[in-house]
Amino acid sequence: MAASKLAVGVLGASGYTGAELLRLLEQHDRVQVEVLTGDRMAGKQIGEVFPHLAMQKLPKLVKIEDVDFAALDVVFxxxxxxxxxxxxxxxxxxxxxxxxxxxFRLYDPKLYHQVYGHPHAAVELQKEAVYGLTEHYRDKVKATRLVANPGCYTTTAELPLVPLLAEELIERDPIVIDGKSGVSGAGRSLRENLLFAEAADGFSAYGVGNHRHAPEIDQCLSEFGGGKVEVSFTPHLVPMLRGIFATSYVRMKDGVEVQDLQERLEEAYADEPFVHVLPPKSLPSTKQVRGSNHCLIAVHPDRIKGRAILLSVTDNLIKGASGQALQNMNVMTGLPETSGLTIGPLYP
Incomplete structure (x- = not known):
């Protein structure tokens, strides 16, 4: 007898992350998409919003107030x-x-208010939230009903840093993270700086010194680092459609060599299906993970003795958003973690 399928709803299906989620869910044989919402697009078929999804048999978009949540098993x-x-x-x-x-990513509602400029409106529910960096919170994800899926910059930066801090191989300070993102990371809304004539043929920094993802990174790294971590993080907009590249500069503990970092990361991710540590001094590219749920990590020695450089790449819409969300759903519901996520990268 075939196993019953999970009834799934996608709220905000008319954005990029919603569209990517639907593309991935099409490959998942244990889910049935029952509800799609998109308030401004209510009444339309998803193919009218995203023609590349027109071949999928999906329900019409509706308003959130029209959803019967009691009929669903999972909501994205x-x-x-x-x-x-x-x-x-x-x-x-x-x-x-x-x-x-x-x-729901920041544990402290006061910090949320400070970072996002308005009070937290669901403080009691926040207490149930589990940060969804799957590889390092897997057991907690299994036991919760609410996962706060990490951001794209944070996922890409945290994956190489967490194992090294946990094993006390690198210092908590300084950690400098230089992040670069494709324009899809800013979402689908119309903004002047994302127009083709504004973004193409250029390279720009933004959120310098105060980007809202920095406290999220601090929170995660502090949990594993055995004390307070405050990173220097600067994001940049790159004229490409998708991809995140994080270059992290770290100082090693006394007596630690670059090879120790390499070996620790290889050990940490040896059995992980989506995180891959490349041979020493490799040069990963965002194109090597485009369209997939994979993260590539490379370790390099710095020219300054006692320091190292960590390179990591993901697709911001997949491992940095919808793919990791599906990975977390699989863990929450006891399904194979790779379900719906075995699609390889698109290249070139």
């Missing part, structure tokens, strides 16, 4: 930051939630 929330808490706080307790916004 792809709504904009600041809009998710009020939607999710009253959902039935049987519904498992993967939130792709930043609304």
């Amino acid at each position: 929330c792809c709504l904009p930051h600041g809009t998710t808490q009020e939607v999710l706080r009253d959902l039935p307790h049987n519904v498992k939630i993967v939130d792709l916004s930043a609304d």
Whole structure:
């Protein structure tokens, strides 16, 4: 007898992360997409919004207030930051939630208020949230009903740093993270700086010294680092469609060599299906993970003695968003973790 399928709803299906999630869910044989929301697009077929999804048999987009959440097993929330808490706080307790916004990533509601400029609207629900960096929070993800899916910059930076801090191979300070993102990381809304004539043939920094992902990175690294970590993080916009490249500069503990970092990362991710440590001094590229749920990591010695450089790449819409969300859903529901995620990178 065939196993029953999970009834899934995607809130905010008219954005890039929603579209990528639907593309991945098409490959998953244990889910049935029952609900799609997109308030401004309500009443339309998804193929009218994203023609590349027209071949999939999916329900029409509806407004959130028209959704019967009690009929769903899992909800993916792809709504904009600041809009998710009020939607999710009253959902039935049987519904498992993967939130792709930043609304539940920060444990401290006061810090959330400080970073995002408005009070947290679901403080009680926040207490249940588990940070969804799957490879390092897997057991907690299994036991929760609400996963706060990490951001794309944070995922890409944290994966190489967490094992090294946990084993006390690198110092907590300084850690400098130079991040670069494709334009899809900013979402689908119309913004002047994302117009082709503005973004093409250029390279620009933004959020310098105060990007909202920095406290998320600090929180995660501090958990594994045995003390307070505050990183220097600068993001940059690169004129490519998708991809995240994080270059992290670290200082090693006394007596630690670059080879020790290499060996620790290889050990940490030896059995992980989506995180791959390349041979020493490799040069990963965002194209090598494009369209996939994979992260590539490379370790390099710095010319300055006692320091090292970590390179990591992901696809911001997959491992940095929708793919990791599906990975977390699989863990939450006891399904094989790679279900719906075995698609390889697109190249060139």
